[in-house]
Amino acid sequence: MTSEITLFVNPTAGRGRGAHAAQPAASALRAAGFSVRTVLGEDADDALCRAREAVRGGTGALITVGGDGMVNLALQAVAGTRTPLGVVAAGTGNDFARALGLPIRDPARAGELAAQALKGAHIRDIDLGRVGDRWFATVLASGFDSKVNDRGNRMRWPNGRFKYDLAMLAELAAFRPVPYKITLDDGETREIEATLIAVGNASSYGGGMRICADADLTDGLFDVTVVGDCSRTTLVKVFPRVYRGTHLTHPVVTTHRVASITLAADGITGYADGERLGPLPLTAECVRAAVRVLAPVPAPGRKAVNTGLQ
Template sequence: MTSEITLFVNPTAGRGRGAHAAQPAASEFRDAGFSVRTVLGSDAADALRRARAAVDGGTGALIAVGGDGLVSLALRAVAGTPTPLGVIAVGTGNDFARALGLPVRDPAAAGRLAARALKDDGARAVDLGRVGDRWFGTVLASGFDSRVNDRGNRTRLPVGRFRYNLAMIAELAALRPVPYRMTLDDGTERETEAILIAVGNGSSYGGGMRICADAELDDGLFDVTVVGACSRTELLRVFPTVYRGTHLRHPKVTTYRTARITLAAPGLTGYADGEALGPLPLTAECVPAAVRVLAARRGLSKGD
């Protein structure tokens, strides 16, 4: 194992926390005896190119310093390679780090844990989802939540999370079920009217909403959550329970476990790790042990 590691940094993550997080994380790696180089990019495509170059060049680890968006880029660089991934979670959602049981918004602690795991060869293999050539670690979202993302992304003002809060209010006003066709890995097709369908490799999205609360990162299967047709009032009543994962007991919620799924529905975009994948239909497969992560043995199953 080379003693050089690469910090893959999003300086704008978490309203600037990414830029401030790089230094304490780097200090922890240097204190542990590693040589540290930093990779940034002028845009997402340039950042991904630089991250892949670091991996191809034999870096000892790629350490993503940012939020789930940067982790999503990092996964595209390291998935299917022996290069381990570390996560310094300083973004807004940090759901992949939560699923791994990693420190959130504590770059020194996260850097210390990753350095210790790397020195002890303590990287753990976990599953990833794949849609075409795109990898994801947490949840593929479609339906109400993806419409909120679509609307929020179309709106320039206001900035930050408030923009998506307004988008959610607007989508609630226009709430309607969507006719889905869902094909699972046994070839069975199911047609259903649903508010949303979420495909979970990890358990949460949106900063701790445990939409697929029972999902595990190392079982080779997705957990699929289907929220059936319901009224705005009922959806608002159920919504707070998503943070505890108890929404899975609601009669309008159905769950499945599958290694592969195709979702088809008119007018919907699929999002994974918060990033747009493209319009449905989309086919996702769960790839076992697709990436090695620098994480403690605990926390590899369900989010905290």
């Protein structure tokens, strides 16, 4: 493996934390004997082009410095190749780093762990989701949560996560269950009304909301969480349980474990890794061992969950 490593940096991630995180991560890698090249890019398209050039050029690893959006961009360059992906978590959500058991907002330690992995300690193959030619690592969101994203992205004020808190309150006031048609990998199409449907390759989104709490990055399957038709009052009561993953036992929640799923609903946008995919219908497939990562994959610690749509 070449000793040249590429840092793929989003300087604006986490209100500027990305720019500050790059230097200690690079210093840790250089101290371990690696040569470090930094890729920024003028915009997302330019950054992705440069990342792909680095992968084609044989870089020893592509290490993202930023949040889940930067990870998602990097996946488009490394998925399906033998170039490993590292993560220096410096964003707002950092759910992918959390799923891999990597440090959050400790760039020096993240750089040290990446260096150790490159020297043979922890390089693992994990699954990814794919929608068309787009890859994702954590959760594909649709329904109430994606409507919150839509509204938050339209808001110019305030900045940061508070914007999405306000967007959630506004969407809650306008809340109506969504009529879905879903097709699981058994080929049968079902029509249901649901508050949201989340398709998890990893367990969490939104900065630690464990919507698909039992998802396993190495089993070749998605964990799908369906929050059914429920009142605003029930939704408000269930919502805090998402951070602990205990919502899965609530009567309005059903779960499935599938290799692929098609979601269709009028007026609903799909988001994956917090990034906009586009309007439904969308078909997602879980691709086993689609990317190499510089991190140990923690044991999933599965729980028994209820299955079947109602």
